[in-house]
Amino acid sequence: MQMNPDNRQRVVVKVGSALVTNDGRGLDHAALANWSRQIAMLAQQDHEIVLVSSGAIAEGMQRLGWLKRPASIHELQAAAAVGQMGLIQAYETSFRHHGVHTAQLLLTHDDLRNRTRYLNALSTLRALLALHVVPIINENDTVVTDEIRFGDNDTLGALVANLIEADTLIILTDQAGLYTADPRQDSNAQLVQEARAGDPTLETMAGGAASELSRGGMLTKVLAAKRAARSGAHTIIASGREPDVLLRLLAGERIGTRLIASITPLSARKTWLADHVQVPGHFIIDQGAEHALVHEGKSLLPVGVKAVSGEFFRGEVVACLNETGKLIARGLSNYSAQDARKIAGHASHDIATILGYINEMELIHRDHLVILS
Numbered sequence: 206m207q208m209n210p211d212n213r214q215r216v217v218v219k220v221g222s223a224l225v226t227n228d229g230r231g232l233d234h235a236a237l238a239n240w241s242r243q244i245a246m247l248a249q250q251d252h253e254i255v256l257v258s259s260g261a262i263a264e265g266m267q268r269l270g271w272l273k274r275p276a277s278i279h280e281l282q283a284a285a286a287v288g289q290m291g292l293i294q295a296y297e298t299s300f301r302h303h304g305v306h307t308a309q310l311l312l313t314h315d316d317l318r319n320r321t322r323y324l325n326a327l328s329t330l331r332a333l334l335a336l337h338v339v340p341i342i343n344e345n346d347t348v349v350t351d352e353i354r355f356g357d358n359d360t361l362g363a364l365v366a367n368l369i370e371a372d373t374l375i376i377l378t379d380q381a382g383l384y385t386a387d388p389r390q391d392s393n394a395q396l397v398q399e400a401r402a403g404d405p406t407l408e409t410m411a412g413g414a415a416s417e418l419s420r421g422g423m424l425t426k427v428l429a430a431k432r433a434a435r436s437g438a439h440t441i442i443a444s445g446r447e448p449d450v451l452l453r454l455l456a457g458e459r460i461g462t463r464l465i466a467s468i469t470p471l472s473a474r475k476t477w478l479a480d481h482v483q484v485p486g487h488f489i490i491d492q493g494a495e496h497a498l499v500h501e502g503k504s505l506l507p508v509g510v511k512a513v514s515g516e517f518f519r520g521e522v523v524a525c526l527n528e529t530g531k532l533i534a535r536g537l538s539n540y541s542a543q544d545a546r547k548i549a550g551h552a553s554h555d556i557a558t559i560l561g562y563i564n565e566m567e568l569i570h571r572d573h574l575v576i577l578s
Contacts (some may be wrong), residue, residue, distance in 0.1 A: 213250075213251045213252055213253070214252050214253070214304060214372045214373060215252075215255075215334075215370070215371045215372050215373075216247075216252060216253070216254050216255070216371060216372060216373045216375060216455070217254075217255045217256075217257060217358060217362050217365050217366045217369070217371045217373070217374045217375070217438075218240075218244070218254060218255070218256050218363035218372075218375045218377065218451065219256075219257040219258075219259075219358055219361075219374065219375070219376045219377065219429075219563070220240065220255065220256070220257070220258050220259065220377045220445055220531075221259050221358070221376075221377065221379065221445070222259040222260050222262070222263045223272075223378070223379040224236060224377060224378070224379055224445040224446070225237070225258060225259060225260030225264070225292070226263040226264055226267065226492070229263055229266070229267065229378070230267065230297050230348040230408040231264065231267045231268075232260070232264050232267075232292065234295055234299075236265050236446075237295050237296060237299050238282065238299045240256075240299075240377075240445070240451065241299035241300045241302070241305070241351065242299075242303060243298065243449060243450075243451040243452050244256065244300075244305070244451065245303035245305045246298065246339060246452060247303070247451060247452065247455055248305060248339065250455075251457060253334045254406060255330065255334070255338055255339070255340045255342065255365055255369065255371070256296075256339060256340065256342065257342045257343070257358055257361055257362040257365055258292065258296070258340045258341055258342070258343055258358070259358045260288065260292050260342070261284075261285045261288040261289040261292050261343055261346060262274070262281060262284045262285045262288055262346060263288065263539045264287075264288030264289075264291050265283070265285055265286065265287035265289070265361075266284050266288070267283030267288075268287050269283075269284060269287060270290065271284070281346065282346060282347050282348070283345045283461070284496075285346035286347045289311075289343065289347065292343070293307075293309050293341065296341050297559075300339060300499065304337070305337075305338075305339055305340050306337070306338045306339070307338065307339050307340075308338050308339070308341065309319045309332050309341050309342075309343075310326070310329070310330070310340055310341070310342045310343075311342075311343055311345035311347075312326065312342060312344060312345060312361065312365075313344060313345045314364075314481075314483055315483050316345075317364050317368065317477075317480055317481075318481050318483065318484075318522065319449050320477065321391075323368070326368065327368055327369065329453070330365075330368065330369050331369070331418055334436075342361065343358070343361075344358060344361055346574055357425045359376060359425040359426050359428075359429040360425060360429055360432065360482060362374055362376060362429060362433075363428075363429035363430070363432035363433040363438075363440075364431040364432070364482075366436065366438040366478050367432065367433065367435060367436040367438070367476045367477075367479075367480050368480075370436050370437070370438075370470075370473070371433075371438045372437075372438060372439070373438060373439050373440070373441065374429065374430070374433045374438050374439070374440045374441070375440075375441045375443065375451065375454060376426050376429065376440065376441070376442045376443070376452065376511030377443060377444070377445030378423075378426065378443070378444065378445060379445065379446070380423065380442075380444060380479055381396055381443070381444045381447075381461060382396050382397065382442045382443055382444070382461035382462035383396070383397045383400075383407065383410060383411065383423055383426070383427065383442055383462040383464075384396055384397065384410065385399075385410055387395060388535075396461075396462065397410065397462045398459065398462060399462070399463045399464075400463075400464055400465070401464070401465050401467050402430040402431050402433070402434035402439070402440055402465060402466050402467070403430075403431040403434055403467075403468070407427045407430075407464070408427055408428070409428070410423075410427075411427045415531060416527070419522070423442075426440075426442050427464070428440070430464040432479075432480070433466065434464075434466035434467070434468055435468070435470070435476055435480075436470050436471060436473075436476045437466050437469075437470030438466055439463065439465055439466050440463075440464040440466075441454060441460070441461055441462065441464070442462045442464070443460045443461025443462070444460075444461065447460055447461075453567050459486060460502040471575065474573075476575075478522060478535050478536060478537070478573070478574070478575040479575045479577060481522050481524075481535055481536060484515075484517075484521075484522050484523055484524045484535065485515050485516060485517040485521055485522075485542075486513065486515025486516060486517040486523045486524075486538075486542050487513070487514045487515060487523060487524045487525070487526050488505065488510045488512075488513055488516055488523060488525045488526070488538075488545070488549075488568065488569075489510065489511045489512040489513075489526055489527075490505065490509050490510055490511065490525050490526070490527060490528075490533065491509050491510075491511050491528065492509065492528070493509055493528070494506070494509025494525075495509075495527050495578075497509065498525065498533060498534055498574070498576060499533065499534075499576055499578055502571060503571060504567035504568075504569060504570045504571040504574070505525060505534075505567060505569040505574065506552075506553055506566070506567055506568065507545075507550065507551050507552070507553060507568050508549060508550060508552050508553070509562060510545070510549040510550060510568060511528065511549070511570050512549065513542055513545045513546045513549055513552065515542060516542045517538060517541065517542045518541050518542075518560070519538060519540055519541050519544075519564065520537055520538070520539075521537060521538060522535055522536065522537060522538075523535070523536065523537075523538045523569075525569070525574075527578075531578065532577055532578065533576065533577065533578045534569075534575060534576045534577055534578070535574070535575055535577060536569035536570075536573050536574030536575065537570075537573040537574075538568060538569060539564050539565040539567060539568055539569065539570065540564060540568060544560055545568060547559050547560060548560065548568075553566040553567070
C-alpha cells in the first residue's frame with residue numbers, strides 16, 4: 206500500500222485509552238498536544254482528519270480516584286460523564302493553539318444502525334470536514350449500557366471509516382503493531398509489516414485486551430481492519446508514541462502494521478447493512494437458501510427459513526445464520542418477527558393465505574441484503 210503525499214486523504218485516526226491517559230495516570234496533555242499539532246499540519250496539507258478518541262472512562266476513573274475499572278454499569282457511566290468533560294476540554298485547548306476548530310460527536314451503535322440517524326451523522330461529518338473542522342468522536346458511554354459492556358473504539362473507528370468512506374483508518378496504540386505472537390510472552394514474536402485485512406490467520410495472531418483501561422486489544426484492531434476494508438479503507442496499526450507518527454505515515458513512511466483492503470468496496474447502502482454490530486433478530490436458513498444467497502445472488506424466500514429468533518419490526522436489519530450458526534448475511538426484513546415466524550418454511554404464494562395480506566414475496570430482497578460469509 207503506497208500513500209502519495211501529493212494526494213489529499215480522508216483519514217480516521219483512533220487513539221487508545223492507554224495513550225490518552227498515560228496508562229491510567231490521567232490525561233497526557235503533552236501527547237494530546239502532539240497529536241493536535243500533527244493533525245493541524247495535515248489539515249494544512251488539505252487532508253481531512255476525523256479523530257476517534259478513547260479515554261473518557263479512564264480519565265473519569267482517575268478524577269474519581271478509582272484504581273480499578275468498576276463492574277457496575279452505572280459507575281462506568283458516571284466515570285464516562287466525568288471524564289468526557291476533561292477529555293474534550295483538553296483537545297479543544299490543544300487544537301485552538303493551532304487555530305483549528307473542533308466538534309464533539311458522541312455516537313452509539315444505535316445511531317449507526319438506524320438509517321435516518323446514520324445519514325444524519327454522515328451529513329454532519331461531511332459539513333464539518335467541508336468547514337475544515339476536526340470532528341472528535343467517542344462512544345456515548347454515559348447513556349447506552351451496551352456500548353460500555355460490549356463496545357470498543359476500534360470498532361467505532363472502523364464504522365466511522367465506512368460512514369465517511371475514508372481512505373485510511375489509523376489505529377494508534379501502545380504497541381508497535383501486530384506481532385506474530387504476544388511479544389510480552391514470546392521473544393521470537395515478529396512484527397507483521399503488511400498483510401491482507403480479513404486474513405483469518407491475523408485473528409489467530411492477535412491476543413486479548415491489552416490492559417484494564419481498555420475494552421479492546423489487538424484482536425479488536427484486526428477485526429476493525431476487516432470491517433473498514435468493506436468500504437475500501439486500508440488500516441494501519443502503529444505506536445502512538447512514535448515521533449510524528451501521523452505526519453510520517455501520511456508522507457508514505459512504513460511504520461507499524463499495514464492491513465490492506467483487497468476486496469471491492471461495498472456500496473454505501475450495503476456497507477451500512479454490514480456495519481450492524483447488533484441486530485434484533487436472526488433467520489436460521491437451510492442449505493438451499495444459503496447456496497441461493499451466496500452463490501446465486503438470490504433473495505431470501507420464506508421457504509428457506511427454518512427458524513426465526515428475536516423481536517423486530519418490518520424494515521429492521523436482521524442477520525441470516527446457517528444451520529451451524531455461521532453468519533451468512535444481513536438485510537432488511539420485509540416482515541415483522543411475529544409474521545416471519547408464521548410464514549417461515551412456506552412457499553411465497555402461501556403468504557397471503559397465512560397472513561391475510563402480502564407485503565413482498567421475499568423475506569429479504571437481494572437489493573437490501575449483503576453477504577458476509
